[in-house]
Amino acid sequence: MDIFFEQYFDFDVMRENFSDVLDAFWTTIQLALISGVLALLLGLILALLRAAPGRRMLPVRGLAIAYIDLFRGVPLLLVVLLISGSFPFLDFLPEWLRAPDMLGKPDIFWYGVLSIALTYGAYYAEVYRAGLEAVPLGQSEAAHSLGMSHTVALRHVIVPQAIRKVIPPMLNDFIALMKDTSLVQVIGVVEVVKAGREVQAETFNSSALTLAAVLFVLVTIPLARIVDRQISRQQMLTQRGVL
Amino acid sequence: MNKRFLLFLLTALLLLVGTALAACGDDDDDDGGGGGTDTTAADFDTLESGTLTVGSDIPYAPFEFGDPPEYKGFDVELVNAIADNLGLEVKFVKTPFDVIFRNLAQGGKFDMVASSTTITPEREKVVAFSDPYFVADQSLMIKKGSDIKTVDDVAGKIVGAQLGTTGAAFAKDETDAGEVRTYDLVDDAFKALQTGQVEAVINDCPISKYAERSKPDLEVVAKIPTGENYGFAFEKGNDALIEAVNGALDEVKQDGTYDEIFEKWVGSDPCESIVESE
Numbered sequence: 001m002d003i004f005f006e007q008y009f010d011f012d013v014m015r016e017n018f019s020d021v022l023d024a025f026w027t028t029i030q031l032a033l034i035s036g037v038l039a040l041l042l043g044l045i046l047a048l049l050r051a052a053p054g055r056r057m058l059p060v061r062g063l064a065i066a067y068i069d070l071f072r073g074v075p076l077l078l079v080v081l082l083i084s085g086s087f088p089f090l091d092f093l094p095e096w097l098r099a100p101d102m103l104g105k106p107d108i109f110w111y112g113v114l115s116i117a118l119t120y121g122a123y124y125a126e127v128y129r130a131g132l133e134a135v136p137l138g139q140s141e142a143a144h145s146l147g148m149s150h151t152v153a154l155r156h157v158i159v160p161q162a163i164r165k166v167i168p169p170m171l172n173d174f175i176a177l178m179k180d181t182s183l184v185q186v187i188g189v190v191e192v193v194k195a196g197r198e199v200q201a202e203t204f205n206s207s208a209l210t211l212a213a214v215l216f217v218l219v220t221i222p223l224a225r226i227v228d229r230q231i232s233r234q235q236m237l238t239q240r241g242v243l
Numbered sequence: 244m245n246k247r248f249l250l251f252l253l254t255a256l257l258l259l260v261g262t263a264l265a266a267c268g269d270d271d272d273d274d275g276g277g278g279g280t281d282t283t284a285a286d287f288d289t290l291e292s293g294t295l296t297v298g299s300d301i302p303y304a305p306f307e308f309g310d311p312p313e314y315k316g317f318d319v320e321l322v323n324a325i326a327d328n329l330g331l332e333v334k335f336v337k338t339p340f341d342v343i344f345r346n347l348a349q350g351g352k353f354d355m356v357a358s359s360t361t362i363t364p365e366r367e368k369v370v371a372f373s374d375p376y377f378v379a380d381q382s383l384m385i386k387k388g389s390d391i392k393t394v395d396d397v398a399g400k401i402v403g404a405q406l407g408t409t410g411a412a413f414a415k416d417e418t419d420a421g422e423v424r425t426y427d428l429v430d431d432a433f434k435a436l437q438t439g440q441v442e443a444v445i446n447d448c449p450i451s452k453y454a455e456r457s458k459p460d461l462e463v464v465a466k467i468p469t470g471e472n473y474g475f476a477f478e479k480g481n482d483a484l485i486e487a488v489n490g491a492l493d494e495v496k497q498d499g500t501y502d503e504i505f506e507k508w509v510g511s512d513p514c515e516s517i518v519e520s521e
Contacts, residue, residue, distance in 0.1 A: 003349060088438040099439065106401075106422075108440060188403070188424035188435060198425060201341040201407030204348065204369045 010207040017199045017208050024195030025215045031109070031191060032178040035116035039177065040170075042117060043124025044159075050125065051132055053150065064125070071122035077183045079119055084111040084187040112184030120177050127169045131162035164234060171227045175220050192216070287483035289354045295331040297322055298353035300340035303429060305453045305508045306359045311335070317508035318357045321376065321492075322475075324500045328491035339427060341407035344370055347476055354484060356476040359447060361409045371479045374489045375472030380514060381410055382448035383465040386436055391443055393465050394418055403432035403441035409471060410445040418445075430454075436461055447471075448514040466514050 050064040071079070087098050087107075096102075100110040135158050143153035185194035192212045199208035290296050299318065302308035309315035314335055326333045336353050338346060343360075346352045348369045361379070362372045385391045391400070398419035404411035406425040414423045424441055426432045433454055435441045444451065444461075451463050477485050495501050 007345070007349075084440070085434065085438065088440070106440075186427065186431070188426065188440065190424075194425075197341055198406065200345070201425075202365075202412070204345045204366075206345070 007206045008210045010205050013199065013203055013205045013207040014211045017195075017203075018211070020199070021192060021195050021208055021211050021215070024190050025192040025212070027109075027189065028178070028181050028191040029219070030105075031112055031116070031181040031184065031189070032174075035113045035120065035181070036174050036177055038113065038117035039120035039124050042121030043128055046121060046125035047128035047132060048154070050129060068122045068125050071119050072126070074119075076115060076119045076180055077186065080112060080115040080183055080187060083115050084108060087111065108184070108187045108189050111187060112181070112189050115184070116177060116181065120173065120180075123173050124170070127166050127173060128162065130169070131166035132158060134165050135161045167227060168231060171224065175223065178220065179216065287481075287487050289331065289484070290351070291334070293330075293332060294334050295322070295326045295329070295355060296334050296336060296353040298336050298338045298343055298347060298356045299358040300343060301335070301337050303340075303359055303450060306450065307335075307357070311337075317377070317504060318359060320504045320508070321495070321501070322355075322357045324495045324504065325488055325491040328494055329487055340405060341427070343407075344476065347478060350478050354477070354481075355488065359450070359473055360476050361471040362474040363409060363412075366476070369479070370476045371481065371485060372474035372476055373485055374492060375474050376492055377473040379471050379473060380448045381413055381445055381467035381469050381471070382451045382463045382514065383467060384433075384436065384444045384446065384451045384454075384461055384463045385442070386439070387460050387462050389442065389464075391464065394467060397443050400442040401440070403435050403444045404446060405429040405432055408446070409469070410447065413467065413469065414445045433458055433461060449509055452514055463514070 046064050046068060049060050050068070052060050087093065090098060099107045101107055102110065139157055139161065140153055143157045144150075148156070181191055182193040185191055185197075190198070192215060193209070196206075196208040196212040200206050299307045299314075301314060303316075305316050306318040307314055307316040309319075312335075319335070323333055338352075338356075338358075340358065343356055343358060344366055347356050356370075359377075359379070360366070360372075362375060366372075383391070383394055383397070391397060394417075397414075399421040401422045401424060402414045402418065402420040403424050403426060404414050406427055408429075411423060411425050414420050420443075424432075424435065426435065429444075429446055429450065432441065432444045432446065436444050437458065437460060445467070448463065448466055451461075455461060455463065475488060477488075
């Protein structure tokens with residue numbers, strides 16, 4: 001049992017490597033925020049494409065469904081490896097896309113962002129879909145009878161209500177996304193878990209990993225609490241009979 | 244059959260399969276009372292009596308690679324020869340390099356580590372080493388067409404290495420590299436070199452030289468004479484086993500077996516002809 005505490009709770013090791021681990025955690029946060037925003041946007045687009053009405057839109061719906069199936073089916077780690085391994089060789093891509101060195105972040109960072117956004121976009125698409133379907137049919141009927149076109153009805157009536165309904169699962173997926181950023185370490189991005197492992201390899205002590213876990217929890221728990229409060233406030237305002 | 248019964252059956256089946264797999268997966272190793280039966284060996288213990296359990300980061304060609312259970316390579320054959328000498332069977336346990344010393348030091352996982360491991364003072368704080376059995380240098384590998392020729396040329400550039408190796412330590416402490424990227428497997432570092440994500444790889448010379456065979460677009464352009472010694476690693480305090488292995492290593496060197504293995508896997512020093520770079 002002593003070995004356990006020595007290995008995972010050595011405060012000297014934690015202190016000595018604190019700034020390295022913290023720097024890497026900042027990378028984790030950046031990865032999560034940028035990929036998260038992109039995934040949210042992509043997911044909404046996919047969900048709307050998937051729900052496009054009419055026979056003419058059948059190929060569009062089909063493509064959206066195929067995309068969602070593909071990226072929900074392939075593990076994120078594989079997507080990361082496939083993208084970073086293949087992009088440099090895809091001649092038809094312009095140079096800035098093949099080895100994107102933008103905003104001071106190296107190409108591997110952007111491969112990571114792309115992989116996470118593409119994958120979580122698929123998950124978010126399904127969450128949006130559930131939200132859209134949960135909006136009562138009466139809403140769109142009323143909108144149409146008021147003369148709104150499909151697009152206008154979506155923008156002003158349906159989508160706002162849908163989004164409000166799906167905030168909890170959205171948040172869950174975002175927390176999952178934030179944890180999944182650790183997968184990009186395999187292509188060389190030093191995010192917080194990798195930083196912990198580098199300390200482990202050099203000091204033969206695993207306490208930096210414990211530190212990484214603490215940092216994660218420090219961020220995800222307050223996030224969850226904030227949104228819990230948002231939900232109950234919203235419920236109080238919009239639903240009768242709920243206290 | 245109704246739905247509920249079906250669900251119950253499925254759950255029961257899964258639990259059953261799961262338990263069965265768990266039960267036959269791990270063979271519980273009891274404390275070995277296995278002794279050496281050889282003339283030079285003192286009495287030593289191994290985790291499993293009669294077997295030398297060896298941890299190794301496989302693949303790291305040409306020292307340890309191939310498919311289980313018959314791995315190939317310099318370390319593999321040398322370990323086999325030593326174990327033979329001591330009257331022991333060998334069991335290799337694949338372990339990632341970045342945790343190999345930690346796992347060894349914690350005890351209970353393997354008797355010894357044979358993984359092209361360099362003897363360093365930092366490592367000697369947590370594990371004990373046998374006598375050196377190989378002299379290696381680090382090397383600088385680039386993709387053909389690069390204008391990096393010496394270690395000084397990597398200043399400000401991105402260098403790749405394997406996590407936890409002396410190559411990674413050298414890159415971080417002794418070069419002016421702009422960034423040192425560590426990878427779990429050395430092959431990942433080579434791959435990154437091929438795709439241009441890193442501009443050089445610093446790794447043990449024999450391994451990088453061997454990799455040139457399967458990756459003709461990569462080239463070892465300079466040798467970094469660190470004169471590192473590989474040693475087998477043991478749990479600290481396991482003196483009896485260390486002594487036995489040292490004895491066996493000595494005999495293997497003297498009876499020509501070592502030279503045979505060296506000739507087969509390393510040949511004439513592949514790194515001899517490479518330009519030295521300070």
